Amino acid sequence: MHDFDEATRSALWARAASHVEGSFSAARALGTTLGKGELDALVAALDGEHASDPAVVLEHVARGLAGGQVQVAHPRYFGLLSAAPSSMALVVSMLAEAFDPQLATRRHAPFAVDVEERLLSSFGERFGWPRASSSGLFTGGGAEATLVATAAAIAHVHPAVRKGGLRALSGDPMVYVSAEGHPTVARAARISGLGARGVRVIPVDEQKRMRVPALRDAIGRDQSRGARPTLVVATVGTTSSGAIDPLREIADVAERAGAWLHVDAAWGGLLALVPEQRHHVDGIERAHSITFDPHKALGIPLGTGMLLTRRPEALAAAFHERAGYMPKGKALEPYARGIAWSRRPAGLPLAAVIATAGWEGIATTLRREIALGERLGAELTRAGFGLRHTTPLPVVAFTDPTREDGAGGAYLEGLARAAIADGAGWISVTRFADGSRALRACITNHRSREADVDALVTSLVKARDRSA
Ligand SMILES: *Cc1c(COP(=O)(O)O)cnc(C)c1O
Numbered sequence: 073m074h075d076f077d078e079a080t081r082s083a084l085w086a087r088a089a090s091h092v093e094g095s096f097s098a099a100r101a102l103g104t105t106l107g108k109g110e111l112d113a114l115v116a117a118l119d120g121e122h123a124s125d126p127a128v129v130l131e132h133v134a135r136g137l138a139g140g141q142v143q144v145a146h147p148r149y150f151g152l153l154s155a156a157p158s159s160m161a162l163v164v165s166m167l168a169e170a171f172d173p174q175l176a177t178r179r180h181a182p183f184a185v186d187v188e189e190r191l192l193s194s195f196g197e198r199f200g201w202p203r204a205s206s207s208g209l210f211t212g213g214g215a216e217a218t219l220v221a222t223a224a225a226i227a228h229v230h231p232a233v234r235k236g237g238l239r240a241l242s243g244d245p246m247v248y249v250s251a252e253g254h255p256t257v258a259r260a261a262r263i264s265g266l267g268a269r270g271v272r273v274i275p276v277d278e279q280k281r282m283r284v285p286a287l288r289d290a291i292g293r294d295q296s297r298g299a300r301p302t303l304v305v306a307t308v309g310t311t312s313s314g315a316i317d318p319l320r321e322i323a324d325v326a327e328r329a330g331a332w333l334h335v336d337a338a339w340g341g342l343l344a345l346v347p348e349q350r351h352h353v354d355g356i357e358r359a360h361s362i363t364f365d366p367h368k369a370l371g372i373p374l375g376t377g378m379l380l381t382r383r384p385e386a387l388a389a390a391f392h393e394r395a396g397y398m399p400k401g402k403a404l405e406p407y408a409r410g411i412a413w414s415r416r417p418a419g420l421p422l423a424a425v426i427a428t429a430g431w432e433g434i435a436t437t438l439r440r441e442i443a444l445g446e447r448l449g450a451e452l453t454r455a456g457f458g459l460r461h462t463t464p465l466p467v468v469a470f471t472d473p474t475r476e477d478g479a480g481g482a483y484l485e486g487l488a489r490a491a492i493a494d495g496a497g498w499i500s501v502t503r504f505a506d507g508s509r510a511l512r513a514c515i516t517n518h519r520s521r522e523a524d525v526d527a528l529v530t531s532l533v534k535a536r537d538r539s540a
Contacts, residue, residue: 111139155368160421195208219411248304313460332360442465456473
């Protein structure tokens with residue numbers, strides 16, 4: 073049932089590799105190409121009614137993937153922070169999955185666990201913490217990292233909760249995040265038992281950065297009614313427009329309030345990896361914990377996030393449980409640090425990519441993506457589009473001031489659809505907290521080039537002229 077002879081396996085590997093190579097082709101359509109009937113047939117073909125030849129099943133899967141999704145690895149995908157997987161990450165993912173190391177405890181997989189520990193320390197160091205106190209864990213992504221950080225914050229600020237649960241909360245625990253912060257913050261607060269009422273949404277300035285005086289006021293009001301500021305979340309790179317909250321000032325406010333400071337740098341944290349961009353995230357080192365997503369920023373397949381912290385004892389306070397059957401280690405074991413128990417080798421593809429490129433090579437790739445973002449902004453401006461915000465990150469939010477309805481949802485959706493249909497670029501319309509809308513394009517692919525960016529602008533100009 074689970075295995076084939078070697079010749080069959082080799083043939084399957086070869087076919088799979090050729091499908092992977094085909095997936096790199098820039099000539100593919102950007103959106104779904106399968107009609108409803110074909111899609112249904114491919115899905116139904118996998119329902120196991122009858123046993124099938126493995127080569128046939130493989131072709132079904134490959135056709136479904138090639139035609140049944142937005143092609144996030146396409147060099148003209150300027151969409152929602154999905155990075156194109158780098159080749160080294162793909163190859164090592166496959167290798168690692170075959171060995172299937174169990175990273176719950178170090179004793180079971182010392183190589184894979186130590187590789188992850190070093191990565192966590194290295195990233196912590198790059199964000200500005202002393203190497204020795206940098207720790208954390210790999211997560212499925214930013215949403216899980218934020219949930220882990222919320223649990224750590226509650227454990228840190230309300231130590232009695234570990235025993236007493238919500239009934240032991242002292243005061244009224246409050247979470248603060250900007251109106252442009254990610255919705256996973258409110259969700260983490262809600263499923264941690266703090267409820268929607270436990271979240272204060274802080275207004276933003278014209279650049280979509282958290283207004284620090286408003287944060288200070290909200291915290292002051294909460295304290296004067298006896299509530300307990302527990303978690304302040306600052307964002308480095310809001311999803312809609314790449315805004316960076318004023319980290320140092322927020323850190324001062326959080327510190328004075330005795331709250332845990334979490335920085336959501338899911339994508340924007342890439343600025344810390346490019347030396348001349350690092351100043352944009354100065355102050356991030358004052359965070360107790362940081363979300364960073366290698367699957368958004370560094371060309372690692374989905375399912376690779378990180379929660380970094382300089383307070384690993386808070387992870388232990390939130391997550392540690394004894395298990396009689398687990399081998400005992402000296403350090404805090406990976407299973408005792410977060411939500412997952414059994415753990416996949418998420419760090420190995422990332423380590424292989426960094427080892428192949430070198431940190432300097434990583435910076436070079438990110439630098440090129442940043443330069444492409446600048447080019448996109450400049451070309452859009454030249455073409456008469458209006459950039460809504462400035463950011464050092466390669467994301468642009470823009471409208472069309474040459475028309476009265478140039479910031480209207482229907483018009484902007486039309487432009488996005490035209491660019492996708494043209495094969496010129498997958499972009500989308502985003503809606504800000506104030507209700508305004510903008511087209512949003514973002515560079516996350518190491519294969520995108522100037523010609524790709526220029527094609528998008530040309531197509532948008534054409535679509536605008538057509539609808540004039
Ligand atoms: C994408 C994103 C998240 C959620 O991360 P996932 O990896 O999708 O779970 C959180 N915060 C920000 C700022 C993001 O851009």
